[in-house]
Structures are given as C-alpha cells and as structure tokens.
Amino acid sequence: MSHPVPTEDPSVDEQETVHRRVVAGLRAALRPDQVLTDAAALAAYAHDDAEWAPFETPMAVVLAEDEGDVVAVVRLAAASGVHVVARGAGTGLSGGANAVARSIVLSLERMTRIVEIDAAERFAVAEAGVINDTLRLAVAEHGLWYPPDPASYRISTIGGNAATNAGGICCVKYGVTRDYVLGLRVVLADGEVVDLGRRTAKGVTGYDLTALLVGSEGTLGIITRVTVKLLPLAGREERAIVGAFGSLRAAGDAVAAISASGIVPAALEIIDRTCIEAVDAWQALGLPHGVDTMLPAKVDEVGALGERHAASVAGLMVDAGALAVERAADAEEVDRLFLARRLAYPALERLGPVLTEDICVPRGAVPEMLTRIQVVAREHDVVIANIAHAGDGNLHPLIIAPEGDDAAKARAKLAFDRIVDECRRLGGTVTGEHGVGLLKLPGARAELGERVVALHASIKQALDPAGTLNPGKAFPA
Amino acid sequence: MSHPVPTEDPSVDEQETVHRRVVAGLRAALRPDQVLTDAAALAAYAHDDAEWAPFETPMAVVLAEDEGDVVAVVRLAAASGVHVVARGAGTGLSGGANAVARSIVLSLERMTRIVEIDAAERFAVAEAGVINDTLRLAVAEHGLWYPPDPASYRISTIGGNAATNAGGICCVKYGVTRDYVLGLRVVLADGEVVDLGRRTAKGVTGYDLTALLVGSEGTLGIITRVTVKLLPLAGREERAIVGAFGSLRAAGDAVAAISASGIVPAALEIIDRTCIEAVDAWQALGLPHGVDTMLPAKVDEVGALGERHAASVAGLMVDAGALAVERAADAEEVDRLFLARRLAYPALERLGPVLTEDICVPRGAVPEMLTRIQVVAREHDVVIANIAHAGDGNLHPLIIAPEGDDAAKARAKLAFDRIVDECRRLGGTVTGEHGVGLLKLPGARAELGERVVALHASIKQALDPAGTLNPGKAFPA
Numbered sequence: 001m002s003h004p005v006p007t008e009d010p011s012v013d014e015q016e017t018v019h020r021r022v023v024a025g026l027r028a029a030l031r032p033d034q035v036l037t038d039a040a041a042l043a044a045y046a047h048d049d050a051e052w053a054p055f056e057t058p059m060a061v062v063l064a065e066d067e068g069d070v071v072a073v074v075r076l077a078a079a080s081g082v083h084v085v086a087r088g089a090g091t092g093l094s095g096g097a098n099a100v101a102r103s104i105v106l107s108l109e110r111m112t113r114i115v116e117i118d119a120a121e122r123f124a125v126a127e128a129g130v131i132n133d134t135l136r137l138a139v140a141e142h143g144l145w146y147p148p149d150p151a152s153y154r155i156s157t158i159g160g161n162a163a164t165n166a167g168g169i170c171c172v173k174y175g176v177t178r179d180y181v182l183g184l185r186v187v188l189a190d191g192e193v194v195d196l197g198r199r200t201a202k203g204v205t206g207y208d209l210t211a212l213l214v215g216s217e218g219t220l221g222i223i224t225r226v227t228v229k230l231l232p233l234a235g236r237e238e239r240a241i242v243g244a245f246g247s248l249r250a251a252g253d254a255v256a257a258i259s260a261s262g263i264v265p266a267a268l269e270i271i272d273r274t275c276i277e278a279v280d281a282w283q284a285l286g287l288p289h290g291v292d293t294m295l296p297a298k299v300d301e302v303g304a305l306g307e308r309h310a311a312s313v314a315g316l317m318v319d320a321g322a323l324a325v326e327r328a329a330d331a332e333e334v335d336r337l338f339l340a341r342r343l344a345y346p347a348l349e350r351l352g353p354v355l356t357e358d359i360c361v362p363r364g365a366v367p368e369m370l371t372r373i374q375v376v377a378r379e380h381d382v383v384i385a386n387i388a389h390a391g392d393g394n395l396h397p398l399i400i401a402p403e404g405d406d407a408a409k410a411r412a413k414l415a416f417d418r419i420v421d422e423c424r425r426l427g428g429t430v431t432g433e434h435g436v437g438l439l440k441l442p443g444a445r446a447e448l449g450e451r452v453v454a455l456h457a458s459i460k461q462a463l464d465p466a467g468t469l470n471p472g473k474a475f476p477a
Numbered sequence: 478m479s480h481p482v483p484t485e486d487p488s489v490d491e492q493e494t495v496h497r498r499v500v501a502g503l504r505a506a507l508r509p510d511q512v513l514t515d516a517a518a519l520a521a522y523a524h525d526d527a528e529w530a531p532f533e534t535p536m537a538v539v540l541a542e543d544e545g546d547v548v549a550v551v552r553l554a555a556a557s558g559v560h561v562v563a564r565g566a567g568t569g570l571s572g573g574a575n576a577v578a579r580s581i582v583l584s585l586e587r588m589t590r591i592v593e594i595d596a597a598e599r600f601a602v603a604e605a606g607v608i609n610d611t612l613r614l615a616v617a618e619h620g621l622w623y624p625p626d627p628a629s630y631r632i633s634t635i636g637g638n639a640a641t642n643a644g645g646i647c648c649v650k651y652g653v654t655r656d657y658v659l660g661l662r663v664v665l666a667d668g669e670v671v672d673l674g675r676r677t678a679k680g681v682t683g684y685d686l687t688a689l690l691v692g693s694e695g696t697l698g699i700i701t702r703v704t705v706k707l708l709p710l711a712g713r714e715e716r717a718i719v720g721a722f723g724s725l726r727a728a729g730d731a732v733a734a735i736s737a738s739g740i741v742p743a744a745l746e747i748i749d750r751t752c753i754e755a756v757d758a759w760q761a762l763g764l765p766h767g768v769d770t771m772l773p774a775k776v777d778e779v780g781a782l783g784e785r786h787a788a789s790v791a792g793l794m795v796d797a798g799a800l801a802v803e804r805a806a807d808a809e810e811v812d813r814l815f816l817a818r819r820l821a822y823p824a825l826e827r828l829g830p831v832l833t834e835d836i837c838v839p840r841g842a843v844p845e846m847l848t849r850i851q852v853v854a855r856e857h858d859v860v861i862a863n864i865a866h867a868g869d870g871n872l873h874p875l876i877i878a879p880e881g882d883d884a885a886k887a888r889a890k891l892a893f894d895r896i897v898d899e900c901r902r903l904g905g906t907v908t909g910e911h912g913v914g915l916l917k918l919p920g921a922r923a924e925l926g927e928r929v930v931a932l933h934a935s936i937k938q939a940l941d942p943a944g945t946l947n948p949g950k951a952f953p954a
Contacts, residue, residue, distance in 0.1 A: 118839075119737075120733065120736065120737060120839075120840065120841045121839045121840055121841060122736075143739065164681070165681045165685075167679055167681075171678075171679060172678070175656075176679060178685065178688070179652075179656065188928075188932075192928055194926070194928050194929050194932070195926075195929075196929065198837075198906045199839065199904060200837040200838060200839060200869075200870055200871075200904075200905055200906050200909070201649070201837065201840065201868075201869040201870055201871070202644055202648065202653060202837045202866075202869050202870070202871050202906075202909040202910055203837055203906035203908070203909060204641070204642045204644075204692050204908050204909065204910055204911070204912050204913070205906050205907055205908050205913060205917070205920075205921050205924050205925065206913060206921055206925055206929070206930075206933055206951065206952045207689055207692070207693055207697075207933055207936060207951065207952065208642075208655065208688050208689060208691065208692055209689075209929070209932060209933075209936075211655070211685050211688030211689065212684055212685060212686075212688065212689050214685065215681050215684065215685055216684055220684075231741070232739035232740075232741065233739070234739035235739055235740070235741075256597070259597065259599075260596075260597060262620065262709035262710070262711035262712055263709075263712070264708070264709065264712075301782075302782060303781065303782055304780065304781055304782075305778075305779060305780055305781075305782055360675075360677040360678065360679045360680055361677060362595075362597075362598045362676065362677060363597065363598055363678065364597045364598060389679075391678075392677075392678040392679050393677055393678055393679070394677075394678070394679050427676060427677075428677055429675045429677050429679075429680035429682050430682055431680070431681050431682050432677070432679040432680060432681065433679055433681055434681070435681050436681070436682060436683060440682070443682075444682050444683055447682050448682065448683055449671070449672075451665075451669055451671050452671050452672075452673065452683070452686070453683075455665075455671070455686060455939075455940065456683055456684055456686075458939035458940065459684060459686075459936060459939055459940075461939065462932075462935035462936055462938065462939040463932065463935065463936075474683065474684065475683045475684065
C-alpha cells in the first residue's frame with residue numbers, strides 16, 4: 001500500500017493540524033508576548049503599506065528580540081513546511097512584506113540595538129529593527145552621517161531599508177542603501193547564521209553576496225544585522241532653491257539644464273499641480289497662484305561654492321521660465337521651503353486610498369513621462385498626482401481612488417499598469433526604489449525577460465530550496 | 478553490458494581527441510588570425526600578471542571580436558566538456574585569468590568599441606576590451622568622468638576591471654568599479670546572452686545580478702559589455718600634498734588624523750623606505766634623506782575650500798611630525814609630486830620578481846599592519862616593500878625574490894601567507910581590490926567560513942552547472 005502523495009494544497013484538516021503545531025511550537029520557543037495570534041494583530045501585520053497588493057492572514061505574528069528568536073522561527077517553519085515573511089516597520093509600498101498563505105510574519109521591530117559605532121573607521125553595526133532616523137541621530141553624535149533617507153526614515157527600519165534597497169531624496173547625489181551596506185548578518189533558510197561582507201573600506205573576497213541580499217526582500221535570507229558605511233557629517237551646508245513653474249514643460253527644461261550644468265544637487269524633486277492644490281487645500285501654505293509645477297532642490301557644498309551653486313541652480317530655473325524662485329540657506333528656512341514636498345503624500349492620502357507608483361525613467365524623459373501620465377489619468381478617469389525624484393528620473397505617480405469606489409479602484413489598477421508600460425517604452429525600469437514585492441511582478445517579468453527570471457529562480461533555489469522564505473516575492477516565479 | 482563511467486581524468490588518448498576536436502571547432506567558427514595555437518601565444522596567454530600562481534598551457538587562445546565569437550567559443554567549450562578562461566589585458570594580480578587544464582583562453586582585447594556615451598543621462602556603454610584610459614578620455618570630451626583608476630588604467634580593460642571589481646587610488650573618495658557599473662551584457666555558461674542591470678539612475682527590479690557578476694572573475698558569465706555611470710568632470714580641482722616622515726609611526730598618525738578630520742581626500746597613499754630607495758636608486762628624484770615613509774595625498778574640492786583642505790592636510794602632516802611637506806595645485810606639479818608613487822612598482826620590479834600582496838585592514842590598523850609586515854620580512858629573510866592606499870587601509874606589500882633564487886621564492890610564499898594571517902588578526906580582509914583568483918583561495922576559505930563558501934558553490938552550480946567557466950577561481954571549491 002502506497003503512502004498518499006503530499007499535494008500542493010493540503011486538505012483543510014491537514015492545514016489545521018500544521019497550524020496548531022506551528023503555533024504550539026512558537027509558544028514553546030518564545031515568551032507569550034512575542035507570539036501574537038489574536039485577530040487584530042494578525043490583521044495589523046498581514047500587509048505592509050501596499051494594501052492594494054494581495055495578502056493572506058498569517059498563522060501567527062512573532063516579535064523577535066534577538067537572532068536566536070529568528071533562528072528558532074525559521075527552523076520551525078522549515079521543519080513544518082510553512083513560510084516566514086520577515087518585516088521591519090511594514091512601511092514597504094510594493095507588498096514585499098505582505099503575508100502569504102501558510103506563513104508566520106516575523107517582525108524584527110524589537111531588535112533595536114545599535115551594536116557598534118566606529119567613528120575612526122566610519123561604520124556602524126545595527127540590529128535590523130533600528131529605525132533609520134535613530135541610527136542617523138546616533139552616528140551624528142560622532143560627527144558622522146548615514147545618508148540614505150527614504151521618505152519613511154522616521155519610522156522605517158534599517159533592516160527593511162536593506163531588504164528593499166531603499167532610496168530617498170538625497171540619492172541623486174549620495175546613492176541608495178546598497179551603496180552604504182558593507183556587511184550583513186543573515187539567517188539562512190535552514191536557520192544557519194552567516195556573516196557576509198566586511199568592515200573594511202574595501203574588500204573583494206568572493207562573490208558580493210551582501211549586494212545580492214540587499215534588495216532581495218527577505219527571499220534569500222533574513223537580515224538581522226546591518227553594517228553600514230558612514231560619511232563625515234562635516235563638509236555639508238544645505239541650501240534650498242525652490243522654483244515655481246507655470247508648466248510642466250518649463251520645469252522639465254529646468255531639470256535638464258541643472259543636470260547638464262555639472263552641478264550635482266543634493267536633492268532635485270518635482271511636485272505637480274494636483275499635489276500643490278492638495279497641500280494648499282489642507283495647510284494653506286499660500287503657494288503662489290497659477291503654479292503648475294514646483295521644483296524643490298538642494299545643494300550642499302560649503303561656503304562660497306555652495307552659494308555659487310545655489311545661485312546657478314536658481315539662475316537655470318529662471319532661464320527655463322520659472323514664475324518665482326525662493327532660496328534659503330539656514331536650516332529652518334530650508335525645511336520651510338521643503339514643507340510642500342514633505343506634506344504632499346499625507347495631503348493626498350486625505351483624498352482617498354493612494355496607489356503609489358514607482359518608476360524610473362532616463363532623467364531627460366521626466367517631462368515626457370509626466371505628460372503621458374496625464375494622458376493615462378484622463379483616459380482612465382482617475383486622479384493622479386505626481387511627486388518625483390526628478391534628478392534621478394524616479395517618479396511616484398500617486399493614483400487616488402475615493403474610499404469605497406470599487407469602479408475607481410479598478411480603473412486605478414488599469415492606470416497603474418499603463419504607466420508601467422509607458423515607462424518601459426521610454427527606456428525606464430519598473431521600480432526605482434520601492435522594489436518588486438507583489439505589485440511589480442508583471443512589470444518585472446516584462447523588464448527582465450525569461451532567462452533572467454530563470455536566473456533569479458535558480459539563485460532562489462540555491463539559497464532556499466524548500467521555499468521557506470517569503471515565496472512569490474521580489475521576482476516573478 | 479554497462480558503459481564505462483566517465484572519469485574526472487580522461488585518458489591521454491581521449492584528451493588528445495577532445496583537444497583536436499576543440500581546435501578544429503574553433504577554426505571552423507572563427508577566422509584563422511583569431512585562433513592562436515603556436516607555443517609563443519599559448520605561453521603569453523597562459524597567465525595574467527600573477528606568474529607566481531599556478532597555470533596550465535591552454536588548448537588554444539581565441540581573440541574574440543564580437544559577442545557572436547564569445548557565444549561560439551562558450552557553446553563549443555560546453556559541448557566539448559572543456560573550460561573557458563576569459564580575460565581582458567591580463568593585468569590581474571591574483572591569477573584569476575590563469576589558464577586551467579583543458580581550457581580555451583578567450584581574450585576580449587579586440588572588442589574595443591565604445592558603443593554609446595549619453596552625456597545627458599551620464600552613462601557610457603563599452604565593449605569589454607575597451608581600455609580604462611580610452612573610456613576615460615572619450616567621456617572627458619563630453620565633460621564627464623569615469624573615476625575608477627586601477628594602477629593599470631593605461632593598459633587594463635573595462636571588462637577586466639568589472640570582472641575583478643578593480644579598485645585604484647581615488648576609491649578612498651569615489652568608490653570602486655562596482656559603484657559605477659549600472660549594467661552588464663553577459664554570455665552565460667550555456668552561451669545564452671542576457672542583459673543585466675539598467676541604464677537609469679536608480680532601479681531595484683529583482684536581485685542585483687549585476688553586482689553579483691562584478692568581481693566574479695568570469696566564473697558566472699563572461700562580460701561582453703559594461704554600462705557605467707559617469708560623474709561630471711567639472712567641480713574638481715586636484716591639489717597634491719606630499720609629506721615625508723622619519724618613521725612609519727609618524728606617518729600612521731598623520732593618516733589617522735586626516736581620516737578623523739572629516740576631510741575625505743581624493744587620494745591618500747603611503748610608500749615606505751624600501752620603495753623610496755628603489756625609486757631613488759633608479760631615477761634619482763632627489764628624495765629627502767632620512768625619510769622612512771612618504772604620504773602622497775590629494776584633495777579635489779574647488780577654490781577656497783580646496784585650498785583650505787590642502788592646508789589642513791598639510792598642517793595635520795606637520796602636527797604628526799612630518800620632516801617636510803610639499804604642496805602643488807597645478808596639474809603638472811601634482812603629477813611630479815606623485816611621481817615617486819607611480820614609479821614605485823616598476824622600480825621594485827627591477828630588483829626581481831615581485832609577489833604582490835593585497836590586504837585591507839581597518840584604516841587605524843595601517844601602522845600596526847606595516848610594523849607586522851616588517852617583522853614578517855625579518856623572520857622570513859625577504860625584502861618587502863610597501864605601497865598602500867592608506868586612506869582605505871588597502872596595503873600592497875611587495876615581496877621581492879631575486880631572479881632564479883628558488884629558496885628566496887619559497888620564503889616569499891611563506892611570508893605572503895603570514896601577512897594574510899596577520900591581516901585577518903587585525904580584522905582585515907584578504908583581498909582589498911585584486912580579487913581571490915588563485916593566490917587568495919586559502920585566505921578566502923579562512924575569511925568566508927565553510928557555510929559562506931558553500932553558498933558560493935551553490936550559486937556557481939546554479940549559474941554554471943557544468944563548470945565550463947573559469948573553474949577553481951574566485952572562491953575555494
């Protein structure tokens with residue numbers, strides 16, 4: 001008599017048995033307050049900030065407090081044939097941390113220890129749950145600077161930043177998270193712990209597995225510690241230059257002229273009329289009338305050179321037809337000038353659920369892409385606001401559907417896919433900094449092509465043959 | 478009746494048959510002048526600049542002229558069960574391009590086309606055989622700069638630079654080759670061609686296979702085209718500051734003080750007494766007497782800030798006890814001050830075959846590491862000269878054995894291993910920029926540990942299951 005062949009879709013009875021066994025195993029291995037199974041917790045941890053992406057209810061949520069907890073959860077999951085979805089603060093925008101079927105959501109938010117700051121060697125080692133801004137402030141006390149600044153920097157974790165290769169506003173000059181990750185401690189799919197990378201300024205020993213793990217969205221290993229490179233805090237003086245334009249085309253010309261000038265701005269953002277109106281309706285900042293597009297920019301060279309660069313950027317904006325240009329050199333004024341940029345996202349969220357796009361086109365194609373987005377908005381009858389890292393070509397069209405309007409939501413999804421297609425036609429990439437997660441799986445398939453997708457699958461197979469870690473994310477299966 | 482099991486070590490007859498078939502296949506696929514089998518060519522292409530590492534005589538040398546040639550060679554090799562060792566200019570210093578048994582050496586030196594320079598988007602696409610300096614000069618005409626500057630930049634290729642993740646002098650401020658590679662075209666182990674990476678400023682679509690391939694020494698795929706990020710050429714003014722010190726300790730103190738000052742120099746090199754004497758004996762530069770160590774440094778901020786930084790660096794050198802400090806601000810004078818640094822390697826090669834070390838320790842450990850190297854030199858009775866990227870902690874002890882002195886050569890090898898051990902004890906990495914190749918296989922095993930080595934093997938297995946591409950390199954099997 002033969003044994004029954006295990007199927008992909010176990011019976012409900014079998015599932016319940018596994019579920020009970022997994023929860024019992026977690027309770028045996030961890031303190032009660034570390035294992036959450038109540039409905040509210042399961043719902044709260046079922047997805048990251050990409051609610052539009054699909055998610056399942058997890059079997060349990062575990063709040064790991066140290067590496068041993070992570071190892072215990074991964075081992076139990078591997079032994080039980082269930083999945084582990086690791087997350088930091090859950091601020092992701094692509095569904096990378098959304099729970100999959102038969103999964104344990106493993107939060108590293110309690111692993112908040114800054115293990116080491118070495119001022120002389122200019123690196124820091126932080127547990128995965130350390131908030132980006134906490135690390136930034138801690139290293140600043142040593143005269144050091146951790147540049148990557150995703151919009152979520154006040155709430156997102158360094159582990160999540162590394163797992164998604166987070167970008168931000170200053171990457172136009174200073175690069176993204178990967179450019180600062182020297183090494184990682186990682187729990188592999190079988191629960192073994194490895195240290196990857198280095199602590200020295202340079203190093204080429206073996207394949208760059210650190211770079212491979214950065215941005216892999218918890219599919220190849222779970223990052224428990226990050227060693228980051230730091231820059232000296234000194235040697236920067238921020239100056240803000242904000243231009244107001246009567247048309248998108250004029251603003252686009254200014255971006256092109258600034259890029260071509262040889263000045264590398266420390267920020268070069270763009271916000272469109274829909275954003276400006278939403279911010280003004282909410283906060284009455286007194287933004288100038290008749291403004292279609294604003295370009296908030298920064299330069300950060302010190303002294304006379306910084307002054308000269310700020311003046312050049314302002315001049316290029318005027319030459320491109322800016323209606324008004326404001327400049328600021330002290331920190332408070334710089335913050336004030338960037339207020340509209342900072343308020344744009346929350347102001348838009350007041351209008352309804354926001355589906356956040358994240359495409360990256362050649363810098364020179366930013367005006368054309370924004371124009372095409374306006375066409376998409378019209379054709380699909382949806383509101384699309386635009387904030388963008390213009391200096392990088394990284395655009396975040398924000399598609400807004402009124403709460404409870406399912407038809408609008410359906411149209412928003414169509415618009416999302418259209419934008420991805422248009423981006424590809426302009427030589428862009430389907431995700432500039434948010435990651436593939438779940439939302440960009442179709443776009444990633446089109447961009448990568450069959451063979452490169454197969455390379456991804458073979459690497460996943462090599463590092464996680466049982467598919468324990470966050471299956472179905474980061475690349476199309 | 479069973480078939481004979483193929484063995485790892487085919488009989489001599491079988492080998493000769495395969496050899497004849499491979500050479501015939503190459504001649505059928507390529508022009509006669511692209512397939513070299515004469516003894517002189519086989520000897521010339523049998524190894525890179527790491528003659529101390531083992532090498533075999535290849536079956537043939539192929540001079541590829543386009544991607545199609547590379548595909549043809551890889552397909553033939555895969556079908557014949559022989560290996561392909563790809564190389565650029567053969568300037569590697571770790572044996573990464575040394576021929577293995579039953580191999581075709583595939584040189585990409587004739588693939589010299591700069592495919593595209595996009596000044597607005599600041600990237601260039603070059604075939605693998607383009608010389609680093611050729612690319613540098615070509616993009617300079619567009620007002621752009623390709624920073625990575627390995628010592629071999631006048632003769633090494635961009636493909637080889639990418640395959641080894643080459644470093645250089647300016648990486649202390651500007652990073653290494655990987656930091657500039659946006660994308661790669663790669664011929665995989667089965668001959669299929671894929672494009673990895675992107676052309677946009679940012680992008681996180683899928684795993685960073687580009688970063689994985691950079692530095693993989695031709696073991697995972699053969700790089701035929703490289704897309705590199707460029708910086709504006711403007712905004713830099715080089716100033717040189719060269720300090721002469723009476724002791725290694727004083728020079729080390731100066732390096733530490735400069736690192737801690739918040740100034741990031743564009744170069745911070747160190748050359749020791751043995752180098753200085755060798756250069757002076759050869760070129761009579763009139764280097765100051767009683768000098769034990771020299772620190773050639775550069776800063777590159779423009780205008781008053783650059784002046785201030787140069788003055789600060791000079792002041793820190795004086796404070797640390799420099800016997801003399803020279804400064805230069807115009808290009809010719811900067812070159813003159815760096816002459817001793819540039820002549821150090823050829824000056825030492827006049828003394829005998831040089832075994833080049835490449836370790837990277839924490840910056841602060843540079844003086845201690847140099848002291849330990851002196852001890853190793855004494856204990857093993859070998860001459861060791863030191864040139865180093867002091868600002869990165871990346872040291873190149875040059876172990877010199879007189880021509881034909883086999884005992885000295887044996888002692889040099891022991892000294893090489895001892896230096897690697899000492900580097901590891903100081904928290905360093907066994908290769909800072911030259912790569913593992915063959916010379917650093919034992920050191921890499923110690924540094925990576927068993928499980929991380931196994932990860933390497935699993936990735937190699939995933940991308941090159943038949944072991945066609947440069948087997949035995951880059952990581953210990």
